[in-house]
Amino acid sequence: xxxxxxxxxxxxxxxxxxxxxxxxxxxxxxxxxxxxxxxxxxxxxxxxxxxxxxxxxxxxxxxxxxxxxxxxxxxxxxxxxxxxxxxxxxxxxxxxxxxxxxxxxxxxxxxxxxxxxxxxxxxxxxxxxxxxxxxxxxxxxxxxxxxxxxxxxxxxxxxxxxxxxxxxxxxxxxxxxxxxxxxxxxxxxxxxxxxxxxxxxxxxxxx
Amino acid sequence: xxxxxxxxxxxxxxxxxxxxxxxxxxxxxxxxxxxxxxxxxxxxxxxxxxxxxxxxxxxxxxxxxxxxxxxxxxxxxxxxxxxxxxxxxxxxxxxxxxxxxxxxxxxxxxxxxxxxxxxxxxxxxxxxxxxxxxxxxxxxxxxxxxxxxxxxxxxxxxxxxxxxxxxxxxxxxxxxxxxxxxxxxxxxxxxxxxxxxxxxx
Numbered sequence: 001x002x003x004x005x006x007x008x009x010x011x012x013x014x015x016x017x018x019x020x021x022x023x024x025x026x027x028x029x030x031x032x033x034x035x036x037x038x039x040x041x042x043x044x045x046x047x048x049x050x051x052x053x054x055x056x057x058x059x060x061x062x063x064x065x066x067x068x069x070x071x072x073x074x075x076x077x078x079x080x081x082x083x084x085x086x087x088x089x090x091x092x093x094x095x096x097x098x099x100x101x102x103x104x105x106x107x108x109x110x111x112x113x114x115x116x117x118x119x120x121x122x123x124x125x126x127x128x129x130x131x132x133x134x135x136x137x138x139x140x141x142x143x144x145x146x147x148x149x150x151x152x153x154x155x156x157x158x159x160x161x162x163x164x165x166x167x168x169x170x171x172x173x174x175x176x177x178x179x180x181x182x183x184x185x186x187x188x189x190x191x192x193x194x195x196x197x198x199x200x201x202x203x204x205x206x207x
Numbered sequence: 208x209x210x211x212x213x214x215x216x217x218x219x220x221x222x223x224x225x226x227x228x229x230x231x232x233x234x235x236x237x238x239x240x241x242x243x244x245x246x247x248x249x250x251x252x253x254x255x256x257x258x259x260x261x262x263x264x265x266x267x268x269x270x271x272x273x274x275x276x277x278x279x280x281x282x283x284x285x286x287x288x289x290x291x292x293x294x295x296x297x298x299x300x301x302x303x304x305x306x307x308x309x310x311x312x313x314x315x316x317x318x319x320x321x322x323x324x325x326x327x328x329x330x331x332x333x334x335x336x337x338x339x340x341x342x343x344x345x346x347x348x349x350x351x352x353x354x355x356x357x358x359x360x361x362x363x364x365x366x367x368x369x370x371x372x373x374x375x376x377x378x379x380x381x382x383x384x385x386x387x388x389x390x391x392x393x394x395x396x397x398x399x400x401x402x403x404x405x406x407x408x
Contacts, residue, residue: 037335039390045338046347046363053245054245054248059248060237062266067233072273165340173342
């Protein structure tokens with residue numbers, strides 16, 4: 001089997017595995033094994049991409065206006081802030097949220113600083129522990145969650161790691177080109193993602 | 208987190224909000240919007256690659272939700288049902304625009320036909336470990352529409368080929384073939400992006 005023949009059946013191989021012949025070629029051919037590795041890697045990375053951006057406020061305004069025009073709802077029936085309420089859990093807990101609130105505020109503040117695109121601010125943010133795997137603040141939050149609701153601890157830890165990795169990637173893109181608007185938007189979205197996690201965690205303690 | 212029961216607004220569970228929205232409760236619908244807007248918008252944005260279009264389609268998806276929510280019977284998870292509704296809104300939009308959703312004629316770069324000879328011995332060409340989310344998102348945006356839609360639906364959103372084939376009115380083989388081409392194209396785009404970055408240093 002040569003590379004041409006191998007590549008013709010590659011979609012099938014990636015999907016269901018190859019025959020003995022195909023496996024033998026894969027073992028002996030660096031180019032084809034690199035190709036397979038790359039394609040699998042791309043698919044794996046794509047699975048890690050999260051919904052990360054919110055639509056602009058005009059979307060909700062337009063929905064509301066359309067429904068009013070169609071007579072499906074009466075004017076003023078919907079609240080102006082309702083859609084910004086965060087997801088919470090049904091089990092309310094009473095753990096002290098002060099540290100987490102402060103940490104959430106720190107995350108949000110850092111995001112605001114970064115969004116201002118001042119070079120010095122970007123350097124500060126880049127060196128911030130917020131870009132590492134788990135920060136001290138994250139660890140504090142996770143510890144609190146562990147004590148109060150251990151069943152969701154792992155989900156929060158994974159979420160924070162994911163958010164931090166996203167911050168790190170976006171920060172690199174901004175550092176690479178400080179005038180790159182799209183990279184800044186990614187950075188904003190990354191910090192927003194992290195702030196949302198803190199917000200969700202702290203909301204759990206509200207009565 | 209994902210296993211826990213979701214609540215919205217002031218202690219209203221998602222299931223309760225759905226039931227109330229079925230009865231025309233606008234506040235409950237607003238709560239559902241808050242809960243699902245990010246996922247719907249991200250789906251629309253990734254499928255279209257255009258912010259303004261994605262916002263319009265998010266709006267249309269939620270308007271359709273309001274009109275159709277009474278038909279939701281709970282046979283699947285609400286998020287799955289809404290997601291499918293949103294995908295259909297985007298696909299309908301693309302059909303109206305006349306964009307090719309799937310094109311068998313869309314050829315890859317010439318080197319595909321020539322096999323991977325150019326990679327022989329070039330271990331530094333391996334992508335593993337070098338992709339970050341920003342580059343990947345950008346490269347997905349750069350894919351031709353037909354490739355992008357299949358890639359987003361399969362590799363990001365987790366639809367199976369038979370579901371994609373049904374939604375897009377193509378064969379399962381066609382969906383598989385397009386996905387493979389999309390990944391190949393993405394590989395090229397990601398390598399190009401890496402090379403450009405390296406040349407700037």
